[in-house]
Amino acid sequence: GEQVEQRPPHLSVREGDSAVITCTYTDPNSYYFFWYKQEPGASLQLLMKVFSSTEINEGQGFTVLLNKKDKRLSLNLTAAHPGDSAAYFCAVSAGFASALTFGSGTKVIPCLP
Amino acid sequence: DAGVTQTPRHEVAEKGQTIILKCEPVSGHNDLFWYRQTKIQGLELLSYFRSKSLMEDGGAFKDRFKAEMLNSSFSTLKIQPTEPKDSAVYLCASSLDWGEEQYFGPGTRLTVL
Numbered sequence: 001g002e003q004v005e006q007r008p009p010h011l012s013v014r015e016g017d018s019a020v021i022t023c024t025y026t027d028p029n030s031y032y033f034f035w036y037k038q039e040p041g042a043s044l045q046l047l048m049k050v051f052s053s054t055e056i057n058e059g060q061g062f063t064v065l066l067n068k069k070d071k072r073l074s075l076n077l078t079a080a081h082p083g084d085s086a087a088y089f090c091a092v093s094a095g096f097a098s099a100l101t102f103g104s105g106t107k108v109i110p111c112l113p
Numbered sequence: 114d115a116g117v118t119q120t121p122r123h124e125v126a127e128k129g130q131t132i133i134l135k136c137e138p139v140s141g142h143n144d145l146f147w148y149r150q151t152k153i154q155g156l157e158l159l160s161y162f163r164s165k166s167l168m169e170d171g172g173a174f175k176d177r178f179k180a181e182m183l184n185s186s187f188s189t190l191k192i193q194p195t196e197p198k199d200s201a202v203y204l205c206a207s208s209l210d211w212g213e214e215q216y217f218g219p220g221t222r223l224t225v226l
Contacts, residue, residue: 031212032212034214034215036217042219043204043217043218043219043220044204044206044215044217045217046214046215049214089155089156091215093211093212096211098168098169098211099146099158099161099168099169100146100158100215101158102148102155102156103155104155105155105156
């Protein structure tokens with residue numbers, strides 16, 4: 001079955017700097033890709049959904065890049081701020097009517113410049 | 114619209130007890146998921162229902178974990194008998210259809226003594 005590896009597990013980033021979280025997956029037939037954010041004590045909330053046909057998606061304060069050739073999905077926080085303090089999870093959906101496979105998560109901690 | 118609701122929010126059980134966790138998905142959603150979240154293992158799929166039919170269950174959880182969906186608006190997760198290693202946050206999520214965003218409930222924090 002699908003396996004998803006997420007790196008790094010922890011990320012300290014200075015406020016205003018950018019940071020990248022990367023997930024690699026194994027199933028070449030994977031079709032839907034998601035990034036979720038989980039703030040301390042809260043549940044998961046969707047950051048962005050990426051279709052297989054798109055490569056770069058921009059959100060508010062972040063960019064998502066999908067590289068199907070390398071089977072890699074990345075989340076780039078463009079200018080870290082205190083509100084980015086959270087755990088981030090990638091998730092991949094392989095075949096039809098299959099559940100999501102989640103990465104192990106990255107805990108992001110913005111620190112003072 | 115109400116999101117995913119889960120009850121109880123906190124549960125403390127003695128080893129060997131039977132506990133039942135409850136979930137109400139977003140109205141009209143066809144897919145329902147149960148996950149277990151721990152710091153070490155991350156998010157693990159326990160069960161996936163599609164239109165009330167069980168599509169996937171986490172193989173490692175079959176013996177003591179049983180999820181049911183008797184109608185489209187209510188699901189339960191029974192753990193019988195509980196063990197201390199079951200201490201975790203149990204998340205319920207629902208989505209409109211395959212490939213759509215999963216909406217997560219607030220979770221039930223289970224502590225088994």
